[in-house]
Amino acid sequence: MCDQKLSGPEKHELRQWYVNIFNDMGSDWEAIVEMRDTEKETSFIEGRLSKRGLVLDLCCGTGRHSISLRKKGWNVIGMDLSKNLLAIAQTRMNQAEMKFPIVMADMRYFPFRDGVFGAIINMFTSFGYLPSESGDLKCLQEVSRTLRNSGKFLLDLANWDHIVRNFRERDWAEFRPYYLLEKRSLDLKNSKLISHWTLIRKGTGETISIVHEVRLYTLNKIHQLLGKTGLIIVQVSGGYESQEFDLEASRMITLAQKHQKKLLTTNA
16 A cells, blocks of 8 residues: 555646645644544444444544544554645554554545455545546545445535525634634535635634635435445435434435345356
């Protein structure tokens, strides 16, 4: 396992915002995920997946889910494209006195052999940042390729229908080192949520501006994309407490299983 080398169009994309935003934010992004209830999310994962086999934490970021699962005895590998977030993950691993592989790679090009994982997780809306839907499909193809037959894929997304029905143009939040002001817009044609973030640092008043955008999916659309790669949805939840999924659910957490190909046999 090694860092993924990019060439051609993918190499050009290294200059695009979605590659650099999490590198640039670094510890500022860590402050956001620190506010999440990682234990609740980990318990949800444990209730959906088997502890047996190797699990990939796809877009692992600061490693919070990987570390939590590893503490519970799971065999995990973390993968992310952000060098700075992986450095934070390494520090957190050291602090927890544990060690497991973390790999820097593009989510369209997994540096792993076919059928190596029993399960793959992708948590906290880490899917939909690539420039095109075809890139998202390429990622799902890699998920399917590296899952063993009957392996499972847990995909945790914000619910697009909920966002549209309850859209708020402006909002703000407080995190440990800063205040976050957010101005949102919806690109309905491309199913994108575009946010202009202004970070105001406590104490100094320094401001930082960031543009964040993510493509979100309806259940029908993600069902279609998963189906193209041989991944069949077996369960959908509306939140980490196993809420029923509907249009008002804030999350859309799909559990998909890799379809096991059946060999046709004939009698001689």
